[in-house]
Amino acid sequence: MALKNCERCGRTMETGQSSATVCPDCLMKDGIDLGKVTLYLRKNPLASVAQVCKDTGVPFSTVNRLIDKGTLKISNRPNSSICRFCGKPAKDSVCPSCREKLKDSGIIK
Numbered sequence: 001m002a003l004k005n006c007e008r009c010g011r012t013m014e015t016g017q018s019s020a021t022v023c024p025d026c027l028m029k030d031g032i033d034l035g036k037v038t039l040y041l042r043k044n045p046l047a048s049v050a051q052v053c054k055d056t057g058v059p060f061s062t063v064n065r066l067i068d069k070g071t072l073k074i075s076n077r078p079n080s081s082i083c084r085f086c087g088k089p090a091k092d093s094v095c096p097s098c099r100e101k102l103k104d105s106g107i108i109k
């Protein structure tokens with residue numbers, strides 16, 4: 001049985017045959033957060049991730065993880081050259097200043 005750490009709470013969990021990256025508790029919390037964010041984005045399609053976190057109370061790290069997993073799509077923007085987090089123009093999906101901030105907080109490497 002393989003063991004790994006839950007990506008959300010860091011608790012050690014048995015992965016068994018599933019490919020889950022979070023424990024069952026967190027999977028439920030992720031679902032709730034995803035619901036909040038999805039609803040928010042439906043009403044505010046142009047909101048940046050920073051705004052989403054502020055208004056929904058969902059942690060930045062969770063939103064980021066859901067985007068990376070492909071569970072959450074912030075695809076309402078036709079132009080992908082906008083920073084995912086602050087909404088400013090960027091060459092990548094994340095602008096350099098947000099990238100720095102995310103690195104500092106250990107959210108991205």
Ligand SMILES: [Zn+2]
Nearest residue numbers: 006009023026
């Ligand atoms: Zn967990």
Ligand SMILES: [Zn+2]
Nearest residue numbers: 083086095098
């Ligand atoms: Zn940015």
